């Protein structure tokens with residue numbers, strides 16, 4: 247298949263380009279390197295070195311025997327994206343070109359607006375470009391489990407049957423996002439669903455959980471093929487941060503009591519799921535929703551797990567609870583479905599413990615890169631728009 251990746255230089259995009267190419271798909275993609283700029287803006291750097299796109303392309307060609315079909319350009323540039331799609335003629339488009347951080351979107355008015363402009367308008371341009379130049383292509387749109395929030399009932403995959411005043415309907419499940427970033431994804435979902443209905447586009451909206459991991463096997467040993475691994479308060483996700491913290495002996499930063507529960511999945515399984523989705527497109531006019539995660543855990547369970555694996559690796563981490571800079575439920579019911587991808591053949595590859603072991607081994611040689619930026623590990627971006635560094639509220643590891 248011909249698969250276009252919007253945001254090919256990012257954490258998921260660079261890995262996906264390799265995963266798909268290794269399976270015989272023809273890949274092309276765009277990027278404007280905003281992720282690199284945003285991480286620098288918040289005073290951080292990737293724990294794993296990130297090479298220039300020219301160095302990445304050279305390594306890609308040496309490893310896969312194909313040149314990388316890449317153009318620098320932005321989804322906000324409508325003519326650019328129309329021209330690129332018209333030239334490439336994709337069967338599927340995987341949309342990863344969004345600002346992905348909840349804390350970044352909550353910094354202030356400027357960052358909230360940037361997030362929603364970049365994400366909502368970029369996605370809308372992509373929908374229009376598809377309508378104009380490749381209406382048969384399948385849009386694989388990266389959404390987030392965070393669109394649903396944490397309701398006190400089970401979470402279906404996008405839609406549910408409702409009975410109200412004696413009548414029944416199948417309706418979109420309510421969205422209760424927890425940051426301006428997560429709301430940008432809800433707005434995208436609505437626009438995508440509408441475009442499928444009125445123009446007959448086909449789309450899969452992926453409600454993805456929190457991804458973690460330093461590698462996929464297809465990257466081999468060439469460091470230029472590795473993907474980035476962020477650990478700052480904005481672009482580092484929980485397990486990735488905990489692993490980086492364990493490597494340098496910084497306390498693992500559990501927010502609040504750590505009883506908030508989320509769905510997680512390793513990078514390699516995210517790649518498997520996105521590929522399965524591309525290879526099994528919906529009908530024209532169909533908008534479907536897949537929940538994509540491997541297992542749910544509380545944050546404290548994960549911190550304890552990283553601590554145990556780190557101890558086996560000879561490290562000596564501690565888990566500290568910090569006052570939570572976010573506004574989110576401290577403890578809640580959480581039971582989302584995830585059947586659609588399993589029906590397509592998704593098989594989880596590694597358990598979290600095995601993946602964390604690999605991550606620690608990958609990160610150990612880059613300890614100095616993390617140490618150089620350790621000042622940014624404790625969060626200070628608060629959901630009320632103020633900046634205050636979180637304090638330790640419980641320094642003893644608590645049993646989860």
Ligand code: USQ
Nearest residue numbers: 346348390391392454455456483484487499500501506545
């Ligand atoms: N958390 C900690 N300590 C940390 C970092 C996070 O306790 O050092 C907690 C947060 O309070 C939150 C949970 O861990 O309850 C997850 O936070 P996260 O930063 O790992 O992930 P999140 O902000 O939810 O966002 C990430 C990605 C985003 C994606 C989302 C999927 O950045 O792009 O959409 O995961 S989901 O969480 O399912 O919405």
